[in-house]
Amino acid sequence: WGKIGADKYLIDQVRARMDFPTTIRAVKSLTDKHPDAFAKIVEEKANGAALIATLKNEISGLIPVNPQTSKEMRIMAVSPEIESGNVYLPDPASCSWVSEFIDEVVQFPKAKHDDCADCMSMALLRFQTSRVGRLTDDYLTPSRTFAGGLDFELEW
Structure with a gap:
């Protein structure tokens, strides 16, 4: 995730159930792919604390x-940002996982899985309390195409 002004952008995602070694490799891969992502928030539950302990001397942030x-x-705390159109996803034509992301978020809390919705909420809440995650205007180049702002309402 990154932001420019009031707009938040989902930059990338890995969507998979992973064991610990696979998770370590995925974090390393995303870090290499996005070297300007200085902050990486990790939920301390499950393997999060072990992941941080394993990688803290190798990956900063x-x-x-x-x-x-x-x-x-x-x-609920971040739904106004979504409903106001300030949350952007990659164009589904260039990122096949976006449709699944939207389906999961729209079906929350009744979806089979809720990891995407949960990660999105933590990232958006982090932006509310931190300056971390700012993108430069030149980040939005033709090679990084984003669809319009999310256009749906969360129903409970």
Whole structure:
């Protein structure tokens, strides 16, 4: 995730169920792919603390987060940003996973999986309290095509 002004952009995603070694490789790969991503928030639950401990001397910017509210409360806290059109996703024509991301978020909290919705809420909440994640205007080049702002309402 990154932001320019009030607009937030989902830059990339890995969508998979992974064991610990595969997760380590995925974090390293995304770090190499996006070297300007200085902050990487990691939920401390499950393998998060172990991931940070394993990579802290190799990858900088791993920030532990421990959400204090439910997933539903976090989504409710960021829903105005989504509904106002300030959250952008990559164009589904260039990123095949975007359609699944949207399906999961729209179906939250009744979706089979909620990892995408949960990660989105943590990233958007982080932007509300931190200056971390700012993109430069030149980041939005023709090679990085984003669809319009998310255009749906969350229904409970």
